[in-house]
Amino acid sequence: MPVSGNTGTVFGESPRGWRSPQTLFAHMPDEGYVRPSPAKKKQETTAISLVVDIASLIIKFHVYLHYIFYQEECQRFCNSLSVFSTRRLERRYFAIDALLWRLYDNRTCFLFKGGIFPVKYMNKVFYGWFVVAACFVILFSLHGVIINTFGVFVKPVSEGMGWGRGEFSMALAAGALAMAFGAPFVGRMIDRFGAPKTMLSGCLCCGLGMVVLCWATMIWHFYLLFILIGLGLSAATTIPVSLVIANWFNQKRGIAMGTAFMGTSAGGMIMNPINALLLQKFGWRDSYLILGIVVMLSSIPLVLFIIRTRPSEMNLLPDGKPSHAASDQPLTGHTLKQAIGTASFWFIAANMLLTTGMANSIGVHCIPFLTDVGHSPLFAATAYGLSMGFMTLGKVASGFCADRWGARQTFTFSAVMTAIGIGILLFASPVWVVLLFVFVFGFPQGAPLTLTPLVTADCHGLRSFGSIFGLATLFSILGAAIGPVIVGYMYDSSGSYTGGFILLIAMTLLGAYCIHMAKAKEQFEVGAIASGRLDKADVA
Incomplete structure (x- = not known):
């Protein structure tokens, strides 16, 4: 039977086919729910009724929990499923209804517009x-x-x-x-x-x-x-x-x-x-x-x-x-065309090319270098794995520092620490120097991946962030592909990683300079409007 009438409130009267807690427990018999006899249960358990029962249970579970927050939407949904609103199904799922409401009263969980998470944490x-x-x-x-x-x-x-x-x-x-x-x-x-x-x-x-x-x-x-x-x-x-x-x-x-x-x-x-x-x-x-x-x-x-x-x-x-x-x-910021016309975009792209090229070069050549200076392959792999562990912590720490002191300042500090770490790697014959490298290089390596999107959003806004950051990421991946090849070629030609690692130090510091030169969106707009390159109507 189709549902009709107003949706009511969660704890008041509900349309036919819905039950608020008061209505539900008022109709519940004092002796509780009586299970059907085995003979009757066997009669009803046919293939078709079993499918209907499972479908009804899933639909009721979905609709009841959505009804808490989206009453009108769920009423329309229930109207389209009126075939399940029969007396037999209502009697059969009487205890299920009570259980679902009890779950809601205990604030166990709910299905929220496609998102699943504990209700008791919703307001916290x-x-x-x-x-x-x-x-x-x-x-x-x-x-x-x-x-x-x-x-x-x-x-x-x-x-x-x-x-x-x-x-x-x-x-x-x-x-x-x-x-x-x-x-x-x-x-x-x-x-x-x-x-x-x-x-x-x-x-x-x-x-x-x-x-x-x-x-x-x-x-x-x-x-x-x-x-x-x-x-x-x-x-x-x-x-x-x-x-x-x-x-x-x-x-x-x-x-x-x-x-x-x-x-x-x-x-x-x-x-x-x-x-x-x-x-x-x-x-x-x-x-x-x-x-x-x-x-x-x-x-x-x-x-x-x-x-x-x-x-x-x-x-x-x-x-x-x-x-x-x-x-x-509406989201504010530059379009992709406007962003490409700014120097900030190209500074960000250059930074991504340099920093990713440096990081991937160390990732490819660190273990061979450590084995060249006398460490075992197992020790070299373990040391680099530990640096990735510190990198994990560095990502959260860099985000916290960016919220407090700014993304550009945090990026500059991490770049200096990374350059020092690469310099330490050049003298990594003793074990304690390798361990020092693991911390000094690994911890700040979490910063670029975390902070570059922040600077991009600061420079160009969120209006076309996906397109802008996607184009900038092209340079990042190109750096990751080219950097290790250049360092490997320098090693093949000289028989040493010294020249390649010095190049990586320069790339790290130059990348920090590029990120520091990327202007915020407001700074760009003021200068662009003053010079006539951007109309006020285009600033959204």
């Missing part, structure tokens, strides 16, 4: 922090499983298939180039379709690519699949996560960004030994299959149920301020 914890936690897990599973553990598979795959290590490593380079050239398109997809849909496509590409790797038999299979994985990583990791967190936070944007991006280094630190165990027990083919399934199971539900592009989709404002009219507030 801003939903944006659940978005941050989801981004952490997504970066952990995608970036940590795929990128930061690639080296674990190099030896078993290359030896098992009879390929050279350099030949197999080109698969990662193909993925990096796919990430680079896909980044600008990802930004446009986010601006047009939103972050959840874009991230969902990326998670599917990554997971399916990892699964299909277990059947790869030719080297070009790896190249093609890593191109697919690279496009997926571009769509699901750095660009959308940066945009989502920038939308959800203003005052605590730095620490939120740092917490989310902890997932990249934490994933590498934890998943490397786990992947080694999987390889030892199952081999590389089954390991790829297992990891692909894990990637999809750990990321897709979070994208569907937790991630939201901006707080206005949940009737909130950034930093947790409630709003009943926040959904129509």
